[in-house]
Amino acid sequence: MEGNKLLYVEILGNLPEMAEGEVKALLELSNPGFTILEKDYLFLALKANESAFSYLKRLGMAHEYGNLLFSGESLEELYLKAENLEWGNFIAGSFKVDRETMLNCRYNVENLERELGAIIVRQGFKVNLTSPDTLVRVYCGQKLWVGIRKQTFPAKSFEKRKADRRPFFKPIALPPRLARAMINLARAKKEVLDPFMGTGGILIEAGLLGLKVYGVDLRKDMVDGAKQNLEHYGIKNYVLKKGDATKLGKLFPDKEFEAIVTDPPYGTSATLGGKVREELYEKALESIYEVLDGHLSIAFPTSFEAEKVAERIGFEVLEKYYQRVHSSLDRYFYIMRN
Structure with a gap:
């Protein structure tokens, strides 16, 4: 559908099936043509219109949601996609790369924040580790997922x-x-x-x-x-x-x-x-x-x-x-x- 984008939601782990059902219910309200593309442990990759954000902000059983930029099945693929991305379309002001290593992570991501951050810096953006304007989120599971956080739901x-x-x-x-x-x-x-x-x-x-x-x-x-x-x-x-x-x-x-x-x-x-x-x-x-x-x-x-x-x-x-x-x-x- 025209106008659809990739989004992500990180759900809670205590009742994951119910948490996923909550996401589906809100997406039905906002955008009946949505698709859950993949589920990677507690990470949901979605295809929906950005109007979904007005409903996703209601979530109860989630940690956060945001725009999903791309995924990769190796660190090399992730870095190549990052180098070819126009980060100016997604980053406003300073940024920080923040990694979430899920229980099913199958990659060595020890240096991921530094390597990905360096790629973004080469495009002219400044790192701010304490109060960034934009938080770049990387999830490690069966795949590597890169997104921009829109909202979090603190306990x-x-x-x-x-x-x-x-x-x-x-x-x-x-x-x-x-x-x-x-x-x-x-x-x-x-x-x-x-x-x-x-x-x-x-x-x-x-x-x-x-x-x-x-x-x-x-x-x-x-x-x-x-x-x-x-x-x-x-x-x-x-x-x-x-x-x-x-x-x-x-x-x-x-x-x-x-x-x-x-x-x-x-x-x-x-x-x-x-x-x-x-x-x-x-x-x-x-x-x-x-x-x-x-x-x-x-x-x-x-x-x-x-x-x-x-x-x-x-x-x-x-x-x-x-x-x-x-x-x-x-x-x-x-x-x-x-």
């Missing part, structure tokens, strides 16, 4: 929104990166509903992406606490309701949502509104189906036959990702569509 920016950093918190909550990935997997463009919002972790991430957020919880203290958390992070465009996730049609009688993202409780009947867990999950899925016109991103313990129940209700299960949380909890993250 600290997510850690400041962890459950225990919020004004109102409970110890059990999704990590912010994971919450954000679930939102992106739901292909949310304008809004998100979380019918089991708890302290509002999913809504915080959605609100920071500029989405309008809707939340429901059985307990008034959770509704009040989630409001406090949203306000703390500067999120104003929200609607929170005290109510039952199994009766969403009554709570939102004239509303259909493009994306629903939620992590239902895994506790005992005492914490589930008096319902047996499997019964709650089934009724919640039926309720969600009634108010959804789009994608659902939801987590269930592996003991619950989610696919069977969801397909009986009418959902199409598109994706699922496994996670072992601890010795007593294994779960799947499901992406469904009605």
Whole structure:
């Protein structure tokens, strides 16, 4: 397609299949004609329009993304391509070459930064190792990949929104990166509903992406606490309701949502509104189906036959990702569509 360029994304390694799914979901939103050309360990080489950057900046389970310049299958090939490249098309101001040696790296790259840097210097550019204007990134895996970093996703920016950093918190909550990935997997463009919002972790991430957020919880203290958390992070465009996730049609009688993202409780009947867990999950899925016109991103313990129940209700299960949380909890993250 005209206007398409080579891009790259470096994903996180803890749930790599889910991280790759998040990239695909965002590329679908921005550029339906995208292609993932290759995957080299945690490095994804993409072909997509640069308009994809406006969505890739939403990533949760990634280290960084940028423009991909070229790849090579030997150091000699990399240096030859570097010598023939017009670096002035990609470097503004000073630069630094920064290497990422992945676990599957099969090249001797000990001197790579110095050699590649020297080639770029010969074209008239200055090195700045402390605060460069442009960061040239080289990834070593099955191939050697050279790109220009556009954005990085430092852990600290997510850690400041962890459950225990919020004004109102409970110890059990999704990590912010994971919450954000679930939102992106739901292909949310304008809004998100979380019918089991708890302290509002999913809504915080959605609100920071500029989405309008809707939340429901059985307990008034959770509704009040989630409001406090949203306000703390500067999120104003929200609607929170005290109510039952199994009766969403009554709570939102004239509303259909493009994306629903939620992590239902895994506790005992005492914490589930008096319902047996499997019964709650089934009724919640039926309720969600009634108010959804789009994608659902939801987590269930592996003991619950989610696919069977969801397909009986009418959902199409598109994706699922496994996670072992601890010795007593294994779960799947499901992406469904009605």
